[in-house]
Amino acid sequence: xxxxxxxxxxxxxxxxxxxxxxxxxxxxxxxxxxxxxxxxxxxxxxxxxxxxxxxxxxxxxxxxxxxxxxxxxxxxxxxxxxxxxxxxxxxxxxxxxxxxxxxxxxxxxxxxxxxxxxxxxxxxxxxxxxxxxxxxxxxxxxxxxxxxxxxxxxxxxxxxxxxxxxxxxxxxxxxxxxxxxxxxxxxxxxxxxxxxxxxxxxxxxxxxxxxxxxxxxxxxxxxxxxxxxxxxxxxxxxxxxxxxxxxxxxxxxxxxxxxxxxxxxxxxxxxxxxxxxxxxxxxxxxxxxxxxxxxxxxxxxxxxxxxxxxxxxxxxxxxxxxxxxxxxxxxxxxxxxxx
Amino acid sequence: xxxxxxxxxxxxxxxxxxxxxxxxxxxxxxxxxxxxxxxxxxxxxxxxxxxxxxxxxxxxxxxxxxxxxxxxxxxxxxxxxxxxxxxxxxxxxxxxxxxxxxxxxxxxxxxxxxxxxxxxxxxxxxxxxxxxxxxxxxxxxxxxxxxxxxxxxxxxxxxxxxxxxxxxxxxxxxxxxxxxxxxxxxxxxxxxxxxxxxxxxxxxxxxxxxxxxxxxxxxxxxxxxxxxxxxxxxxxxxxxxxxxxxxxxxxxxxxxxxxxxxxxxxxxxxxxxxxxxxxxxxxxxxxxxxxxxxxxxxxxxxxxxxxxxxxxxxxxxxxxxxxxxxxxxxxxxxxxxxx
Numbered sequence: 045x046x047x048x049x050x051x052x053x054x055x056x057x058x059x060x061x062x063x064x065x066x067x068x069x070x071x072x073x074x075x076x077x078x079x080x081x082x083x084x085x086x087x088x089x090x091x092x093x094x095x096x097x098x099x100x101x102x103x104x105x106x107x108x109x110x111x112x113x114x115x116x117x118x119x120x121x122x123x124x125x126x127x128x129x130x131x132x133x134x135x136x137x138x139x140x141x142x143x144x145x146x147x148x149x150x151x152x153x154x155x156x157x158x159x160x161x162x163x164x165x166x167x168x169x170x171x172x173x174x175x176x177x178x179x180x181x182x183x184x185x186x187x188x189x190x191x192x193x194x195x196x197x198x199x200x201x202x203x204x205x206x207x208x209x210x211x212x213x214x215x216x217x218x219x220x221x222x223x224x225x226x227x228x229x230x231x232x233x234x235x236x237x238x239x240x241x242x243x244x245x246x247x248x249x250x251x252x253x254x255x256x257x258x259x260x261x262x263x264x265x266x267x268x269x270x271x272x273x274x275x276x277x278x279x280x281x282x283x284x285x286x287x288x289x290x291x292x293x294x295x296x297x298x299x300x301x302x303x304x305x306x307x308x309x310x311x312x313x314x315x316x317x318x319x320x321x322x323x324x325x326x327x328x329x330x331x332x333x334x335x336x337x338x339x340x341x342x343x344x345x346x347x348x349x350x351x352x353x354x355x356x357x358x359x360x361x362x363x364x365x366x367x368x369x370x371x372x373x374x375x376x377x378x379x380x381x382x383x
Numbered sequence: 384x385x386x387x388x389x390x391x392x393x394x395x396x397x398x399x400x401x402x403x404x405x406x407x408x409x410x411x412x413x414x415x416x417x418x419x420x421x422x423x424x425x426x427x428x429x430x431x432x433x434x435x436x437x438x439x440x441x442x443x444x445x446x447x448x449x450x451x452x453x454x455x456x457x458x459x460x461x462x463x464x465x466x467x468x469x470x471x472x473x474x475x476x477x478x479x480x481x482x483x484x485x486x487x488x489x490x491x492x493x494x495x496x497x498x499x500x501x502x503x504x505x506x507x508x509x510x511x512x513x514x515x516x517x518x519x520x521x522x523x524x525x526x527x528x529x530x531x532x533x534x535x536x537x538x539x540x541x542x543x544x545x546x547x548x549x550x551x552x553x554x555x556x557x558x559x560x561x562x563x564x565x566x567x568x569x570x571x572x573x574x575x576x577x578x579x580x581x582x583x584x585x586x587x588x589x590x591x592x593x594x595x596x597x598x599x600x601x602x603x604x605x606x607x608x609x610x611x612x613x614x615x616x617x618x619x620x621x622x623x624x625x626x627x628x629x630x631x632x633x634x635x636x637x638x639x640x641x642x643x644x645x646x647x648x649x650x651x652x653x654x655x656x657x658x659x660x661x662x663x664x665x666x667x668x669x670x671x672x673x674x675x676x677x678x679x680x681x682x683x684x685x686x687x688x689x690x691x692x693x694x695x696x697x698x699x700x701x702x703x704x705x706x707x708x709x710x711x712x713x714x715x716x717x718x719x720x721x722x
Contacts (some may be wrong), residue, residue, distance in 0.1 A: 187587035
């Protein structure tokens with residue numbers, strides 16, 4: 045008899061679907077196994093108008109391929125959004141994504157000043173309207189210090205806007221974990237890869253472009269701190285894969301872009317990790333309940349059953365002329381989706 | 384009128400020439416502009432016998448293409464070399480290279496124990512015979528800590544064998560710089576790239592395989608410490624490029640090997656760096672005099688004149704079906720070799 049586990053309403057609260065053919069390839073891979081996902085707005089150009097938002101939402105809907113999946117969308121932070129614009133768009137979005145200029149894929153148009161005063165008009169309106177702020181928290185400093193250096197900025201925003209829900213996205217350091225409980229309005233998402241890898245996996249042996257992401261994987265003690273709060277089901281953290289597809293030829297070229305593609309294997313690996321840590325009872329908190337409480341929504345009813353059975357991850361996901369290499373390509377995971 | 388500088392007897396005290404077609408491509412690129420170089424023995428299999436050494440020396444001689452160049456060769460450290468073997472080979476080698484197993488290219492057969500006692504028979508003989516020890520000083524720990532973690536091992540060897548000349552090869556950390564003056568018998572080589580780049584250049588923006596090397600480039604404060612002792616002409620440091628050619632297709636493939644190819648542009652860039660730091664007067668110490676004193680030899684008379692004139696680095700060095708991409712490919716250096 046096989047061991048099985050049934051996940052209720054699994055959610056991925058940070059994912060990149062891209063657009064066009066890549067959207068068509070990746071959206072169904074998430075829609076198949078998740079009840080919902082928060083889709084980031086880093087397109088070129090980024091989503092900053094209601095028109096662009098509604099159009100993207102429609103393209104996602106057309107691409108997702110499974111009806112029992114809810115795409116939560118976001119717009120890209122701008123310091124000068126009017127209160128009226130935000131009030132009008134409020135019910136269409138789940139949050140607003142802020143990223144400093146130049147720190148991640150398609151972030152060239154991001155805010156270049158982290159001067160809280162400059163950002164205040166929008167933050168003030170978001171706070172009043174109850175719109176969460178999703179932040180890619182990195183400075184432009186030395187790669188291993190960028191997240192830690194951003195902590196004072198989180199502290200300033202959290203103090204200045206105590207009613208604003210702030211999500212430290214894809215945290216990678218013990219510094220971020222340590223800050224989490226200091227402010228009641230500060231939350232965090234954690235990716236799959238940052239529960240597993242360190243910089244050693246990216247550049248300690250051979251160079252591994254498919255494990256290269258931003259923020260870059262950090263030190264063993266950072267990874268351990270993230271794993272600890274994830275498996276204990278800490279009420280302020282939730283799963284956000286930051287699954288970021290890049291075409292194979294670009295990912296393997298000289299000067300490859302940052303991003304790890306984990307969407308189709310995330311649930312299987314999360315079950316494996318939580319099982320290894322004797323924490324399967326906490327998986328629904330990390331994967332669903334915490335997110336619903338933090339973002340104040342009720343996910344659609346959808347259950348996914350996994351069975352403890354070895355599964356070899358495909359080398360490639362390919363469709364619509366797009367080829368993407370997943371994390372753990374050609375490796376074996378000990379849990380599979382029930383067929 | 385152009386500004387020129389004439390370098391006396393420039394030496395590269397740590398370089399990889401490889402073998403076969405790659406040797407034929409790279410050896411002349413060093414032999415053209417250097418008076419001598421210390422060629423590392425990391426072949427497959429590594430050089431551990433007099434026969435293999437003499438044969439490699441002959442192959443280098445045939446490949447170097449310029450008469451006014453002296454190749455100093457080394458053998459690969461083994462803990463059980465007999466005194467008689469070392470006494471016999473002494474006049475043929477300039478040093479013995481020790482690298483822990485698995486830490487660098489073709490190091491699979493390296494010593495797996497850093498237990499000084501186990502290494503003592505060979506170290507004892509080397510000390511008596513006056514053969515310098517060249518060490519790739521990294522543990523198998525977390526990638527950013529490996530060199531620092533190796534410092535106690537350097538300290539043990541330096542204390543236990545006060546008459547042994549020990550070269551900390553291609554140092555990359557402030558920790559190694561700080562250790563340098565603590566033991567009279569401890570010296571260091573520094574590469575070109577570690578005077579210039581940090582981990583930011585390798586993985587802070589896009590991933591850059593051509594800047595990926597071992598030891599990996601470290602933090603800004605480490606780079607600054609290395610640059611400081613190089614440009615001040617510190618008597619215990621010398622230039623060792625660790626120029627390490629890998630075929631282009633392997634370097635740009637997924638899971639690329641470590642090594643930066645700097646041989647043909649090293650002199651031009653060193654002049655540029657020393658000029659930028661108002662330290663041209665110290666360049667002959669870093670590039671020649673210190674090495675001759677540390678290794679106790681007199682380099683052949685050879686001068687190389689460079690002229691302050693922009694020079695675009697080739698995209699590729701290609702010959703004998705080998706293609707290698709140099710550091711600074713397609714970029715402009717402000718000093719050129721005099722034609």
